[in-house]
Amino acid sequence: MTQLEINGLFAEYSPSLPILEDVSLKIETGEIISIIGPSGSGKSTILRVLVGLLHPSQGHVIVNGTEVNYKSPSALKSMRDTMAMVFQQFNLFQNMSVLRNVMIAPLKIKKEPEAEVEARAKEYLEIMGLGEKFDAYPDQLSGGQQQRVALARALALRPKILLLDEVTSALDPEMVNEVLDAIRVLSTKGITLIIVSHEMAFVREVSDRVIMMDDGKVVEIGTPDEIFTAAKTQRCRDFISNIIQH
Amino acid sequence: MIQQFIDQAPIFFTLNNGLYWLRALMTTLSMALIGCVVGFIFGFVLVYFRTSPIPWLLPLRALLIAYVEIFRRIPFLVLTFLILFASRGFGFQLSLFWVACVTIVLIATAYIAEIIRAGIEAVHRNQWECADVMNFSRARTMLYVIVPQSWVFIVPPAFSYFIMFIKETSLTSQIGTMELMSAGKYFNSIGISPLMAYGTCLLLYFALSYPLTRLGRRIEVRLKNRFKGNMATLRASDQ
Numbered sequence: 102m103t104q105l106e107i108n109g110l111f112a113e114y115s116p117s118l119p120i121l122e123d124v125s126l127k128i129e130t131g132e133i134i135s136i137i138g139p140s141g142s143g144k145s146t147i148l149r150v151l152v153g154l155l156h157p158s159q160g161h162v163i164v165n166g167t168e169v170n171y172k173s174p175s176a177l178k179s180m181r182d183t184m185a186m187v188f189q190q191f192n193l194f195q196n197m198s199v200l201r202n203v204m205i206a207p208l209k210i211k212k213e214p215e216a217e218v219e220a221r222a223k224e225y226l227e228i229m230g231l232g233e234k235f236d237a238y239p240d241q242l243s244g245g246q247q248q249r250v251a252l253a254r255a256l257a258l259r260p261k262i263l264l265l266d267e268v269t270s271a272l273d274p275e276m277v278n279e280v281l282d283a284i285r286v287l288s289t290k291g292i293t294l295i296i297v298s299h300e301m302a303f304v305r306e307v308s309d310r311v312i313m314m315d316d317g318k319v320v321e322i323g324t325p326d327e328i329f330t331a332a333k334t335q336r337c338r339d340f341i342s343n344i345i346q347h
Numbered sequence: 348m349i350q351q352f353i354d355q356a357p358i359f360f361t362l363n364n365g366l367y368w369l370r371a372l373m374t375t376l377s378m379a380l381i382g383c384v385v386g387f388i389f390g391f392v393l394v395y396f397r398t399s400p401i402p403w404l405l406p407l408r409a410l411l412i413a414y415v416e417i418f419r420r421i422p423f424l425v426l427t428f429l430i431l432f433a434s435r436g437f438g439f440q441l442s443l444f445w446v447a448c449v450t451i452v453l454i455a456t457a458y459i460a461e462i463i464r465a466g467i468e469a470v471h472r473n474q475w476e477c478a479d480v481m482n483f484s485r486a487r488t489m490l491y492v493i494v495p496q497s498w499v500f501i502v503p504p505a506f507s508y509f510i511m512f513i514k515e516t517s518l519t520s521q522i523g524t525m526e527l528m529s530a531g532k533y534f535n536s537i538g539i540s541p542l543m544a545y546g547t548c549l550l551l552y553f554a555l556s557y558p559l560t561r562l563g564r565r566i567e568v569r570l571k572n573r574f575k576g577n578m579a580t581l582r583a584s585d586q
């Protein structure tokens with residue numbers, strides 16, 4: 102079933118300077134999609150449109166069969182209820198403990214019962230290997246641990262779609278793998294995942310499909326094997342060979 | 348002069364005079380405290396609406412900006428007289444103490460609002476976006492996420508400002524509020540040497556503001572320790 106559909110999407114930060122130009126794609130329920138492409142190609146911008154941080158100037162976003170009306174706050178709210186996002190850095194609320202970070206949105210925004218929220222938060226933190234860190238504050242954690250808390254927090258919202266925007270690229274190399282492992286665990290849970298990443302080996306391993314972007318446009322969409330070994334476009338082949346060399 | 352001091356000491360250092368000074372001290376402290384506490388509350392409300400993204404609040408925002416810009420520039424004494432005569436003119440029988448308090452609140456709100464705004468803007472932008480994506484309303488984001496993190500930026504300048512304002516309240520003696528400065532004037536007027544009258548005044552101002560400075564410093568250190576990561580975040584984002 103198609104869970105997410107983007108049709109002819111244009112988006113810009115300042116008027117008449119389009120960052121995304123005519124982006125269209127379809128994502129099936131439970132699919133794991135990776136978006137790759139050079140810096141500045143608009144990968145983060147797509148995710149920002151999907152969570153409503155940026156409103157498209159043209160085009161349609163359709164979530165579970167319903168077109169999102171960006172002018173309606175309640176439509177944006179219900180769209181966000183189906184999604185969670187983890188950013189590159191500074192995800193965690195600095196003034197709250199790890200457990201509180203994970204609990205706050207389900208408890209205070211979704212108004213779920215506290216005992217249930219707490220049990221679930223602890224469970225996800227344990228899945229992320231943070232069973233010992235409930236009471237720690239973000240500044241007492243390593244970058245990798247912080248990102249794992251952010252993943253647990255996103256999971257605790259029980260999203261249908263989880264968006265990960267370069268969650269490892271601000272980390273020291275030795276911490277990248279622990280976070281990638283955590284995402285591997287996620288990838289078996291049936292949540293639709295949209296991953297923006299520069300970790301090509303990882304992308305190739307976990308993705309069902311890979312989207313290559315350049316200069317605000319989708320250049321190519323294909324299975325990992327197609328994209329990494331048999332790309333149709335020259336642009337995509339160049340990008341892949343460039344990355345693999347490094 | 349020393350002789351005068353010795354001569355006057357028995358008539359100056361009496362229980363009654365002590366109580367008089369104490370009352371004056373409490374008046375000064377109350378004015379500054381009321382001004383700052385109410386100024387803080389109003390300051391937060393002002394900043395909340397001033398930074399609101401809602402389009403139809405635009406006129407209100409313009410008004411609030413004008414308020415802040417104007418009231419940070421009016422000399423304290425000018426506003427005091429203005430409030431005094433305006434309140435009399437409109438038939439309000441405000442006591443001098445409350446005239447002084449209203450003046451202080453009006454000015455303190457403008458100053459503190461700027462301190463609060465700077466503190467709120469110092470919190471990393473990502474904290475807003477994360478809250479946004481999790482469907483926090485603006486009020487909830489402020490309450491749960493932004494304001495708790497902004498104290499570390501707000502408290503130090505707010506305390507220096509508070510201490511500065513304790514000194515400013517001496518100007519209200521011009522309209523006859525019975526605070527410390529007036530007490531000094533009073534004792535001088537009944538023949539106590541200026542050195543003794545205003546010297547006591549000076550010591551009492553010091554006794555009031557020095558502990559407050561220390562207290563502010565301690566709270567600041569506490570907050571800094573508590574928000575080490577936040578400060579590091581800030582430094583990182585400055586680069």
Ligand SMILES: Nc1ncnc2c1ncn2[C@@H]1O[C@H](COP(=O)(O)OP(=O)(O)OP(=O)(O)O)[C@@H](O)[C@H]1O
Pocket residue numbers: 114115120138139140141142143144145146147267
């Ligand atoms: N807040 C913003 N305001 C204005 N322009 C922006 C903003 N954020 C991004 N841009 C511009 O939009 C373009 C696409 O940015 P985007 O962040 O989507 O790229 P990206 O593919 O995620 O790159 P990276 O791999 O570096 O994260 C860039 O040219 C960038 O300069």
Ligand SMILES: [Mg+2]
Pocket residue numbers: 144145146266267
């Ligand atoms: Mg990006």
